Amino acid sequence: MLVSIHPDNPQPKLIQQMVDILEEGGVIIYPTDTVYGIGCDITNKKAVERVARIRGLDPAKAMFSFICQDISQVTDYSKTINNDVFRVMKHNLPGPFTFILNSNNKTPKILKNRKETIGVRIIDNNIVDALVRGLGRPILTASVKAEDEVAEYYTDPHEIYDKLGKQVDAVIDGGPGGNVASTVIVCTGDEAELYREGAGVLK
Template sequence: MNADIVNALEVLNAGGLILYPTDTIWGIGCDATNEKAVERIFKLKGRDAGKSLIVLLDNENKLERYVKEVPALAYDLIEYSEKPLTIIYSQATNLASNVIHADGSVGIRIPKHPFCQQLIQRFRKPIVSTSANLSGEKSPSNFLDIAQEIIEGVDYVVNFEQDDTSPKTPSTIMKLEPDGKFVFIRR
Protein backbone atom coordinates (compact mmCIF):
# COMPACT_ATOMS: atom_id res chain seq x y z
CA MET A 1 0.00 0.00 0.00
CA ASN A 2 2.84 2.42 0.77
CA ALA A 3 4.26 2.25 -2.78
CA ASP A 4 0.79 3.03 -4.14
CA ILE A 5 0.52 6.05 -1.85
CA VAL A 6 3.95 7.36 -2.90
CA ASN A 7 3.11 6.93 -6.60
CA ALA A 8 -0.37 8.45 -6.22
CA LEU A 9 1.08 11.45 -4.34
CA GLU A 10 3.56 12.08 -7.14
CA VAL A 11 0.73 12.09 -9.70
CA LEU A 12 -1.59 14.26 -7.57
CA ASN A 13 1.18 16.80 -6.94
CA ALA A 14 1.82 17.00 -10.70
CA GLY A 15 -1.86 17.73 -11.40
CA GLY A 16 -2.61 14.21 -12.66
CA LEU A 17 -5.48 11.78 -12.27
CA ILE A 18 -5.54 8.59 -10.21
CA LEU A 19 -7.86 5.60 -10.17
CA TYR A 20 -8.20 4.42 -6.59
CA PRO A 21 -10.28 2.40 -4.12
CA THR A 22 -12.38 4.29 -1.59
CA ASP A 23 -14.71 3.42 1.28
CA THR A 24 -17.42 3.00 -1.36
CA ILE A 25 -16.75 2.32 -5.06
CA TRP A 26 -13.57 2.88 -7.08
CA GLY A 27 -13.03 6.54 -7.85
CA ILE A 28 -11.23 8.83 -10.23
CA GLY A 29 -9.37 11.40 -8.20
CA CYS A 30 -7.31 14.54 -8.46
CA ASP A 31 -6.31 17.57 -6.41
CA ALA A 32 -9.64 19.23 -5.56
CA THR A 33 -7.93 22.64 -5.62
CA ASN A 34 -6.56 22.26 -9.17
CA GLU A 35 -9.03 23.44 -11.84
CA LYS A 36 -7.12 21.92 -14.77
CA ALA A 37 -6.99 18.51 -13.10
CA VAL A 38 -10.72 18.68 -12.35
CA GLU A 39 -11.35 19.64 -16.00
CA ARG A 40 -9.53 16.48 -17.08
CA ILE A 41 -11.91 14.38 -14.97
CA PHE A 42 -14.97 15.91 -16.64
CA LYS A 43 -13.41 15.29 -20.06
CA LEU A 44 -12.41 11.68 -19.27
CA LYS A 45 -15.88 10.80 -17.99
CA GLY A 46 -17.69 12.77 -20.71
CA ARG A 47 -19.52 14.45 -17.87
CA ASP A 48 -21.37 17.77 -17.95
CA ALA A 49 -19.23 20.33 -16.12
CA GLY A 50 -22.38 21.56 -14.34
CA LYS A 51 -22.68 18.29 -12.41
CA SER A 52 -21.21 18.14 -8.92
CA LEU A 53 -18.20 16.17 -7.77
CA ILE A 54 -17.55 14.73 -4.33
CA VAL A 55 -14.50 15.75 -2.33
CA LEU A 56 -12.75 13.57 0.26
CA LEU A 57 -11.05 14.87 3.42
CA ASP A 58 -9.08 12.76 5.88
CA ASN A 59 -10.85 14.13 8.96
CA GLU A 60 -13.71 16.37 9.97
CA ASN A 61 -11.42 18.92 11.65
CA LYS A 62 -10.50 20.17 8.15
CA LEU A 63 -14.09 20.92 7.11
CA GLU A 64 -13.84 24.54 8.21
CA ARG A 65 -11.07 25.12 5.64
CA TYR A 66 -13.45 24.26 2.80
CA VAL A 67 -16.91 25.21 4.12
CA LYS A 68 -17.63 28.72 5.43
CA GLU A 69 -20.17 27.58 8.02
CA VAL A 70 -20.16 23.95 9.19
CA PRO A 71 -23.38 23.06 11.02
CA ALA A 72 -22.66 21.47 14.42
CA LEU A 73 -24.85 18.51 13.45
CA ALA A 74 -22.33 17.57 10.73
CA TYR A 75 -19.79 16.36 13.27
CA ASP A 76 -22.29 13.99 14.92
CA LEU A 77 -23.48 12.69 11.55
CA ILE A 78 -19.90 11.94 10.49
CA GLU A 79 -19.02 10.28 13.80
CA TYR A 80 -22.10 8.10 14.13
CA SER A 81 -22.89 7.21 10.52
CA GLU A 82 -22.55 3.47 10.02
CA LYS A 83 -22.45 3.76 6.21
CA PRO A 84 -20.25 6.07 4.14
CA LEU A 85 -21.93 9.47 4.18
CA THR A 86 -21.42 12.38 1.80
CA ILE A 87 -22.76 15.66 3.14
CA ILE A 88 -23.51 18.57 0.81
CA TYR A 89 -22.60 21.85 2.49
CA SER A 90 -23.51 25.40 1.45
CA GLN A 91 -20.83 28.02 0.89
CA ALA A 92 -17.82 26.01 -0.25
CA THR A 93 -14.47 27.78 -0.23
CA ASN A 94 -10.78 27.17 -1.05
CA LEU A 95 -11.58 24.56 -3.74
CA ALA A 96 -11.27 24.66 -7.52
CA SER A 97 -14.23 26.62 -8.86
CA ASN A 98 -15.27 23.68 -11.07
CA VAL A 99 -15.62 21.43 -8.00
CA ILE A 100 -18.10 23.84 -6.43
CA HIS A 101 -21.70 23.55 -7.64
CA ALA A 102 -23.34 26.61 -9.25
CA ASP A 103 -25.28 27.21 -6.01
CA GLY A 104 -22.00 27.42 -4.05
CA SER A 105 -22.32 24.00 -2.41
CA VAL A 106 -19.96 21.02 -2.29
CA GLY A 107 -20.33 17.38 -1.28
CA ILE A 108 -17.68 16.20 1.19
CA ARG A 109 -17.07 12.75 2.66
CA ILE A 110 -14.65 11.68 5.38
CA PRO A 111 -13.78 8.12 4.33
CA LYS A 112 -13.05 5.46 6.93
CA HIS A 113 -10.72 3.65 4.56
CA PRO A 114 -7.00 3.09 5.26
CA PHE A 115 -5.75 3.93 1.77
CA CYS A 116 -7.85 7.09 1.41
CA GLN A 117 -7.05 8.35 4.87
CA GLN A 118 -3.29 7.93 4.46
CA LEU A 119 -3.28 9.37 0.94
CA ILE A 120 -5.27 12.48 1.86
CA GLN A 121 -3.36 12.98 5.09
CA ARG A 122 -0.03 12.87 3.27
CA PHE A 123 -1.30 14.97 0.33
CA ARG A 124 -2.55 17.64 2.77
CA LYS A 125 -5.32 18.74 0.43
CA PRO A 126 -8.78 17.44 -0.45
CA ILE A 127 -9.07 14.91 -3.27
CA VAL A 128 -11.89 14.62 -5.79
CA SER A 129 -13.70 11.30 -5.77
CA THR A 130 -16.05 10.62 -8.64
CA SER A 131 -17.22 7.19 -9.71
CA ALA A 132 -14.87 5.41 -12.11
CA ASN A 133 -17.32 5.19 -14.99
CA LEU A 134 -18.20 7.04 -18.17
CA SER A 135 -21.03 9.51 -17.68
CA GLY A 136 -24.42 7.83 -17.92
CA GLU A 137 -23.06 4.33 -17.38
CA LYS A 138 -23.44 2.19 -14.28
CA SER A 139 -20.98 2.78 -11.43
CA PRO A 140 -18.50 -0.10 -11.11
CA SER A 141 -19.12 -2.34 -8.10
CA ASN A 142 -15.44 -3.44 -8.11
CA PHE A 143 -12.22 -2.91 -10.09
CA LEU A 144 -13.07 -5.55 -12.72
CA ASP A 145 -16.16 -3.52 -13.75
CA ILE A 146 -14.16 -0.41 -14.70
CA ALA A 147 -14.09 0.41 -18.42
CA GLN A 148 -10.70 0.17 -20.13
CA GLU A 149 -11.16 3.74 -21.37
CA ILE A 150 -11.17 4.97 -17.76
CA ILE A 151 -8.15 2.86 -16.80
CA GLU A 152 -6.17 4.17 -19.77
CA GLY A 153 -7.33 7.76 -19.22
CA VAL A 154 -5.75 8.23 -15.78
CA ASP A 155 -2.09 8.77 -14.93
CA TYR A 156 -1.87 6.15 -12.18
CA VAL A 157 -3.94 3.10 -11.26
CA VAL A 158 -3.64 2.05 -7.62
CA ASN A 159 -2.93 -1.67 -7.16
CA PHE A 160 -4.29 -1.86 -3.61
CA GLU A 161 -7.64 -3.74 -3.46
CA GLN A 162 -7.82 -4.46 -7.21
CA ASP A 163 -8.39 -8.11 -6.32
CA ASP A 164 -11.30 -7.33 -3.98
CA THR A 165 -14.32 -8.48 -5.98
CA SER A 166 -16.91 -7.94 -3.26
CA PRO A 167 -19.60 -5.60 -4.59
CA LYS A 168 -19.39 -2.01 -3.36
CA THR A 169 -22.08 0.66 -3.32
CA PRO A 170 -22.00 4.48 -3.49
CA SER A 171 -22.33 6.59 -0.35
CA THR A 172 -25.49 7.97 1.16
CA ILE A 173 -25.80 11.65 0.19
CA MET A 174 -27.57 14.29 2.23
CA LYS A 175 -27.77 18.06 1.95
CA LEU A 176 -27.24 19.84 5.28
CA GLU A 177 -28.12 23.51 5.61
CA PRO A 178 -26.29 25.87 8.01
CA ASP A 179 -29.41 25.95 10.22
CA GLY A 180 -29.31 22.15 10.62
CA LYS A 181 -32.15 21.31 8.24
CA PHE A 182 -31.35 18.37 6.00
CA VAL A 183 -32.71 16.28 3.17
CA PHE A 184 -31.50 12.92 1.82
CA ILE A 185 -30.49 12.99 -1.85
CA ARG A 186 -29.48 9.31 -2.09
CA ARG A 187 -29.87 6.60 0.55
Protein backbone atom coordinates in the same frame (compact mmCIF):
# COMPACT_ATOMS: atom_id res chain seq x y z
CA MET B 1 -0.65 1.61 -14.82
CA LEU B 2 -2.44 -0.89 -12.57
CA VAL B 3 -1.07 -0.89 -9.03
CA SER B 4 -2.07 -3.41 -6.37
CA ILE B 5 -2.18 -1.83 -2.91
CA HIS B 6 -3.06 -3.79 0.22
CA PRO B 7 -6.46 -2.61 1.53
CA ASP B 8 -5.57 -3.12 5.21
CA ASN B 9 -1.89 -2.17 5.19
CA PRO B 10 -1.20 0.12 2.23
CA GLN B 11 2.45 -0.03 1.17
CA PRO B 12 4.01 3.41 1.89
CA LYS B 13 6.17 3.30 -1.25
CA LEU B 14 3.16 2.69 -3.49
CA ILE B 15 1.07 5.31 -1.70
CA GLN B 16 3.87 7.85 -2.26
CA GLN B 17 3.96 6.88 -5.93
CA MET B 18 0.24 7.68 -6.21
CA VAL B 19 0.64 10.92 -4.24
CA ASP B 20 3.42 11.98 -6.63
CA ILE B 21 1.04 11.43 -9.55
CA LEU B 22 -1.59 13.61 -7.87
CA GLU B 23 1.00 16.29 -7.06
CA GLU B 24 1.97 16.39 -10.75
CA GLY B 25 -1.63 16.96 -11.84
CA GLY B 26 -2.44 13.34 -12.61
CA VAL B 27 -5.75 11.50 -12.42
CA ILE B 28 -6.13 8.18 -10.61
CA ILE B 29 -8.85 5.63 -9.92
CA TYR B 30 -9.05 4.22 -6.41
CA PRO B 31 -11.25 2.12 -4.09
CA THR B 32 -13.52 3.73 -1.52
CA ASP B 33 -15.90 2.38 1.13
CA THR B 34 -18.64 2.39 -1.54
CA VAL B 35 -17.88 2.28 -5.29
CA TYR B 36 -14.56 2.88 -7.06
CA GLY B 37 -13.80 6.55 -7.54
CA ILE B 38 -11.87 8.68 -10.02
CA GLY B 39 -10.19 11.84 -8.86
CA CYS B 40 -7.31 14.26 -8.60
CA ASP B 41 -5.93 17.11 -6.50
CA ILE B 42 -8.82 19.59 -6.06
CA THR B 43 -6.46 22.55 -6.48
CA ASN B 44 -5.43 21.52 -10.01
CA LYS B 45 -7.97 23.03 -12.41
CA LYS B 46 -6.72 21.14 -15.48
CA ALA B 47 -6.88 17.82 -13.63
CA VAL B 48 -10.45 18.54 -12.48
CA GLU B 49 -11.41 19.38 -16.07
CA ARG B 50 -9.80 16.13 -17.20
CA VAL B 51 -11.86 14.10 -14.73
CA ALA B 52 -14.97 15.84 -16.04
CA ARG B 53 -14.08 14.93 -19.64
CA ILE B 54 -13.47 11.30 -18.72
CA ARG B 55 -16.87 11.21 -17.05
CA GLY B 56 -18.46 12.98 -20.03
CA LEU B 57 -19.46 15.99 -17.95
CA ASP B 58 -19.30 19.75 -18.45
CA PRO B 59 -16.68 21.00 -15.92
CA ALA B 60 -18.73 24.16 -15.36
CA LYS B 61 -21.83 22.17 -14.42
CA ALA B 62 -20.40 19.01 -12.86
CA MET B 63 -21.21 18.60 -9.18
CA PHE B 64 -18.12 16.85 -7.85
CA SER B 65 -17.48 15.91 -4.25
CA PHE B 66 -14.10 15.69 -2.58
CA ILE B 67 -12.51 13.55 0.10
CA CYS B 68 -11.11 15.08 3.29
CA GLN B 69 -8.96 13.41 5.91
CA ASP B 70 -11.08 14.58 8.85
CA ILE B 71 -13.80 17.03 9.90
CA SER B 72 -11.19 19.66 10.69
CA GLN B 73 -10.14 19.67 7.04
CA VAL B 74 -13.81 19.81 5.98
CA THR B 75 -14.21 23.06 7.91
CA ASP B 76 -11.37 24.58 5.87
CA TYR B 77 -13.67 24.56 2.84
CA SER B 78 -17.12 25.04 4.37
CA LYS B 79 -18.91 27.82 6.15
CA THR B 80 -19.65 27.42 9.84
CA ILE B 81 -21.21 24.04 10.64
CA ASN B 82 -23.87 24.22 13.34
CA ASN B 83 -23.78 21.91 16.35
CA ASP B 84 -26.55 19.57 15.19
CA VAL B 85 -24.96 18.97 11.80
CA PHE B 86 -21.51 18.63 13.37
CA ARG B 87 -22.88 15.96 15.72
CA VAL B 88 -24.37 13.98 12.82
CA MET B 89 -21.10 14.17 10.91
CA LYS B 90 -19.03 13.15 13.91
CA HIS B 91 -21.25 10.12 14.62
CA ASN B 92 -21.20 8.88 11.02
CA LEU B 93 -17.75 9.66 9.67
CA PRO B 94 -15.62 8.13 8.38
CA GLY B 95 -18.27 6.22 6.48
CA PRO B 96 -20.30 5.87 3.25
CA PHE B 97 -21.83 9.34 3.34
CA THR B 98 -21.58 12.51 1.26
CA PHE B 99 -22.45 15.67 3.18
CA ILE B 100 -23.58 18.71 1.19
CA LEU B 101 -22.40 21.89 2.92
CA ASN B 102 -22.24 25.61 2.18
CA SER B 103 -18.83 26.37 0.66
CA ASN B 104 -16.50 29.19 1.65
CA ASN B 105 -13.98 31.24 -0.32
CA LYS B 106 -11.19 28.66 0.07
CA THR B 107 -13.07 26.18 -2.13
CA PRO B 108 -11.63 26.18 -5.68
CA LYS B 109 -14.00 28.03 -8.03
CA ILE B 110 -14.29 25.09 -10.42
CA LEU B 111 -15.82 23.00 -7.62
CA LYS B 112 -18.44 25.58 -6.65
CA ASN B 113 -21.92 25.26 -8.11
CA ARG B 114 -24.56 27.97 -8.44
CA LYS B 115 -25.86 27.25 -4.96
CA GLU B 116 -22.30 27.64 -3.63
CA THR B 117 -22.38 24.25 -1.96
CA ILE B 118 -19.86 21.41 -1.84
CA GLY B 119 -20.10 17.68 -1.32
CA VAL B 120 -17.57 16.28 1.12
CA ARG B 121 -16.65 12.76 2.12
CA ILE B 122 -14.44 11.22 4.82
CA ILE B 123 -13.99 7.68 3.58
CA ASP B 124 -13.57 4.55 5.68
CA ASN B 125 -10.82 3.08 3.51
CA ASN B 126 -7.16 2.82 4.48
CA ILE B 127 -5.85 3.39 0.95
CA VAL B 128 -7.79 6.60 0.41
CA ASP B 129 -7.00 7.83 3.91
CA ALA B 130 -3.28 7.35 3.21
CA LEU B 131 -3.59 9.16 -0.12
CA VAL B 132 -5.34 12.21 1.34
CA ARG B 133 -2.93 12.43 4.25
CA GLY B 134 0.04 12.00 1.93
CA LEU B 135 -1.18 14.74 -0.40
CA GLY B 136 -2.10 17.04 2.46
CA ARG B 137 -5.14 18.31 0.56
CA PRO B 138 -8.54 16.90 -0.37
CA ILE B 139 -8.93 14.64 -3.40
CA LEU B 140 -11.72 15.14 -5.92
CA THR B 141 -14.01 12.13 -6.18
CA ALA B 142 -16.51 10.96 -8.78
CA SER B 143 -18.00 7.49 -9.08
CA VAL B 144 -16.65 5.17 -11.77
CA LYS B 145 -19.82 4.23 -13.62
CA ALA B 146 -20.22 1.15 -15.81
CA GLU B 147 -21.29 1.33 -19.42
CA ASP B 148 -23.69 -1.62 -19.39
CA GLU B 149 -27.34 -1.67 -18.35
CA VAL B 150 -26.99 -4.43 -15.75
CA ALA B 151 -24.52 -2.92 -13.27
CA GLU B 152 -24.39 0.80 -12.55
CA TYR B 153 -20.80 0.70 -11.28
CA TYR B 154 -17.68 -1.29 -12.06
CA THR B 155 -16.63 -3.45 -9.09
CA ASP B 156 -13.58 -5.23 -10.57
CA PRO B 157 -10.43 -3.05 -10.70
CA HIS B 158 -9.04 -5.16 -13.56
CA GLU B 159 -12.15 -4.45 -15.61
CA ILE B 160 -11.85 -0.76 -14.70
CA TYR B 161 -8.26 -0.82 -15.94
CA ASP B 162 -9.30 -2.47 -19.21
CA LYS B 163 -12.01 0.15 -19.77
CA LEU B 164 -10.37 3.32 -18.45
CA GLY B 165 -6.68 2.56 -17.92
CA LYS B 166 -5.55 4.50 -21.00
CA GLN B 167 -7.45 7.62 -19.91
CA VAL B 168 -5.96 7.93 -16.42
CA ASP B 169 -2.47 7.83 -14.94
CA ALA B 170 -3.07 4.96 -12.54
CA VAL B 171 -5.72 2.50 -11.39
CA ILE B 172 -5.35 1.18 -7.86
CA ASP B 173 -6.38 -2.42 -7.27
CA GLY B 174 -7.56 -2.37 -3.67
CA GLY B 175 -9.84 -5.39 -3.98
CA PRO B 176 -13.44 -5.67 -5.18
CA GLY B 177 -15.50 -2.48 -5.03
CA GLY B 178 -19.10 -2.02 -3.96
CA ASN B 179 -22.02 -1.33 -6.28
CA VAL B 180 -24.03 1.05 -4.09
CA ALA B 181 -23.07 4.73 -3.94
CA SER B 182 -22.90 6.82 -0.78
CA THR B 183 -25.90 8.17 1.10
CA VAL B 184 -26.18 11.91 0.47
CA ILE B 185 -27.11 14.23 3.35
CA VAL B 186 -27.89 17.90 2.72
CA CYS B 187 -26.68 20.14 5.54
CA THR B 188 -27.11 23.61 4.09
CA GLY B 189 -29.88 24.54 6.53
CA ASP B 190 -30.33 24.14 10.26
CA GLU B 191 -30.81 20.37 10.10
CA ALA B 192 -29.35 17.43 8.21
CA GLU B 193 -31.77 16.14 5.55
CA LEU B 194 -31.60 12.89 3.59
CA TYR B 195 -31.27 13.58 -0.15
CA ARG B 196 -30.28 10.16 -1.55
CA GLU B 197 -30.40 6.82 0.21
CA GLY B 198 -27.29 4.78 -0.48
CA ALA B 199 -24.83 2.51 1.27
CA GLY B 200 -24.94 4.22 4.66
CA VAL B 201 -27.53 4.28 7.42
CA LEU B 202 -27.35 7.38 9.62
CA LYS B 203 -26.78 6.81 13.32
